[in-house]
Amino acid sequence: MIVSSILVVVGFTSLIFGANWLVDGASSLARQNNIPDLVIGLTIVAFGTSAPELVVNSVASFKGLSDIILGNIIGSNNFNLFIILGIASLIHPISVQSSTAWKEIPISILMTILLCALANDFLINPDHVISRTDGIILLLTFICFIYYVFNQLKQEKTSQPAYKEIPTYKIWSLVAFGISGLVIGGKLVVDRSIHIASELGASEKLIGLTIIATGTSLPELVTSIIAAIKKNSDIAIGNVIGSNIFNVLLILSISSLINPIQYNPSFNQDLLILLGGTSFLLIAMITGKRKVLDRWEALLLLNFYLIYTTYLLLKEM
Numbered sequence: 001m002i003v004s005s006i007l008v009v010v011g012f013t014s015l016i017f018g019a020n021w022l023v024d025g026a027s028s029l030a031r032q033n034n035i036p037d038l039v040i041g042l043t044i045v046a047f048g049t050s051a052p053e054l055v056v057n058s059v060a061s062f063k064g065l066s067d068i069i070l071g072n073i074i075g076s077n078n079f080n081l082f083i084i085l086g087i088a089s090l091i092h093p094i095s096v097q098s099s100t101a102w103k104e105i106p107i108s109i110l111m112t113i114l115l116c117a118l119a120n121d122f123l124i125n126p127d128h129v130i131s132r133t134d135g136i137i138l139l140l141t142f143i144c145f146i147y148y149v150f151n152q153l154k155q156e157k158t159s160q161p162a163y164k165e166i167p168t169y170k171i172w173s174l175v176a177f178g179i180s181g182l183v184i185g186g187k188l189v190v191d192r193s194i195h196i197a198s199e200l201g202a203s204e205k206l207i208g209l210t211i212i213a214t215g216t217s218l219p220e221l222v223t224s225i226i227a228a229i230k231k232n233s234d235i236a237i238g239n240v241i242g243s244n245i246f247n248v249l250l251i252l253s254i255s256s257l258i259n260p261i262q263y264n265p266s267f268n269q270d271l272l273i274l275l276g277g278t279s280f281l282l283i284a285m286i287t288g289k290r291k292v293l294d295r296w297e298a299l300l301l302l303n304f305y306l307i308y309t310t311y312l313l314l315k316e317m
Contacts, residue, residue: 004193007188008196014184017181020226021174021178022179022182025173026040026045026175029172032166032171039149039150040235045235045238047250050219050246050251051182053073056068056216061256061258061259066263067208070208071204072208072212073252074213074270075209075213076216076217077112077248079213081240082305084217084221085298087221087298088228088236089295090295091229093292093294094233094237094292096237103148104241104242105278108241108245111141116271118138119134119263129263132256134256136253142245182219186219205266223239237293244278
């Protein structure tokens with residue numbers, strides 16, 4: 001237990017440094033190539049911070065641990081939405097571009113509905129399995145999303161203000177070391193947390209929805225906090241929305257292609273919470289101070305998640 005606790009601390013340290021390097025490298029890359037920060041947040045940063053979920057889910061899929069896979073994906077997305085955006089917005093209210101409010105957030109809502117439909121087999125059969133066919137559908141949808149992002153890049157590419165130029169090799173070194181730090185740190189935190197939780201006798205579903213989801217979301221948490229401190233709203237929200245889309249469309253599709261995933265219908269409740277939270281975010285963006293997630297709205301997200309997590313823990317007792 002002591003060794004595991006020490007390794008968790010080492011993992012946290014790796015995550016903090018990795019996230020800082022990744023944000024610096026990605027932001028510099030965006031400015032150097034006149035690429036909007038939002039595009040970088042939705043792609044490079046989102047993929048980099050989703051790497052721990054990819055590693056954990058691939059291993060879990062080979063072992064046939066369906067509850068771990070689903071708990072990690074759905075739990076991570078809820079953590080990203082309620083905790084990460086909540087904390088980032090408390091640090092500095094997040095303002096978003098029109099495309100985020102009217103396109104990326106609705107895409108995230110549609111993605112959740114698609115997952116719910118495929119998982120419950122509304123149109124195919126009542127077996128509650130995310131099959132390889134479902135995985136192919138999710139993967140094709142992901143390809144369409146990437147096409148959309150880069151099509152947006154062509155339309156929105158604009159000149160950036162002057163800045164101190166950083167050598168290209170240094171930028172890519174920051175990105176590479178950042179992603180490496182995130183993957184190593186995320187794996188350490190998750191593996192050791194699973195070990196600690198197992199000794200406490202928690203179920204796979206609870207471990208997936210809470211400890212593993214939190215552990216694999218730590219890169220997104222640290223990345224968005226640092227982006228918020230640096231007042232880079234596009235990286236902060238692009239990281240969260242992009243990561244949620246990557247988790248479902250790419251990571252879950254890869255997991256189901258490795259091994260079909262048995263779907264526990266009790267996860268429908270967690271999917272509905274994800275759908276409701278994303279819908280709340282959309283409403284927050286188009287009402288009040290338009291396209292800004294205010295601090296009082298961030299507090300609502302945080303408080304709801306704390307109540308939700310308390311409910312999950314009490315249900316296990």
